[in-house]
Amino acid sequence: MADEEATAAEVVEKLESLEDSVDSPDEQQKARRIRRLGEGLYHLEQQALGNVERRIQRYTSRDVVESFVGSTVFSIPLLVEGGVGEIGEHFATGLVYGVPVYLLGNVAFVVAVTAGLLYYAEFREVELTYVFGFVPRRLAAVLVISFCSAALTMAMWGRLNPTQPFLSLCQVSVVWTAGSFGAGLGDILPGQSEGRDLSEVV
Known part of the structure; x- marks a missing residue:
């Protein structure tokens, strides 16, 4: 063998x-x-x-759906919490020389933890592939899908203020934090999905 x-x-x-x-x-x-x-x-x-x-190589349309479902399941409980608005205000007003340092720090935290979850936590062995030669494909997909899921659900539930777009962005980033972890787990825990790789379809 x-x-x-x-x-x-x-x-x-x-x-x-x-x-x-x-x-x-x-x-x-x-x-x-x-x-x-x-x-x-x-x-x-x-x-x-x-x-x-255990090794995950392909990234298929089924992985996209699994990430979206995982993100939604993790982020929905936050939509009914008033703390999302308070943390979003903290991100929006916490400026150092006009730079939203807390928002940027949260973005870096989300990217680092999601990357660790996908590639280093050893739930599954994930093949590292890139788009544009340097962006990890699965990480980028999980982050984008979870962000879109957070923005969509918050908009549907009336949790965004269109007159304050930056504040709304900061509040979405709070929900995105939890959603990205759910998207990563939803993607890799079921194992390698069947179907054609998206790079062959697009």
């Missing part, structure tokens, strides 16, 4: 090297599909053998 796993890992590694070695976008796309086909076949083999596949 160990030799079979090592051989499969070597095949995937060689396919990744092939993908990196080709130049034209069309050839890269073909090499990427071949690599993912090999990974998918290995995944099916491991399922048939009764082994649990």
Whole structure:
């Protein structure tokens, strides 16, 4: 079994090297599909053998839905709390030389903790892939989905003041803090989702 796993890992590694070695976008796309086909076949083999596949590689439309549901479940309890407005006011008025330091600190906190949850907490082994060459794809998706979920639910429930957009943004960021954790957990806890990778669809 160990030799079979090592051989499969070597095949995937060689396919990744092939993908990196080709130049034209069309050839890269073909090499990427071949690599993912090999990974998918290995995944099916491991399922048939009764082994649990912990590594998450694809990011599919199902992952988007799981992140949205997880974010909504975590953020809805905050919508009925008056503390969201108070913390949002603290973010909006806590300025140092005109810079909203508490808001920026909260954003940095959310990004750092969500990244740790996805890539370092070891709930699952998550493959690190990038968009634009440097932005972690799954992290960016989880943060954007959870922020949109927080803004949408707060708008629907009448918790935003359109005459004070910056204050509303600060209040959304409070709900986003909890929502991002829920989105991350909703994404990775179920394991690797079935379906096509979004990079192949878009």
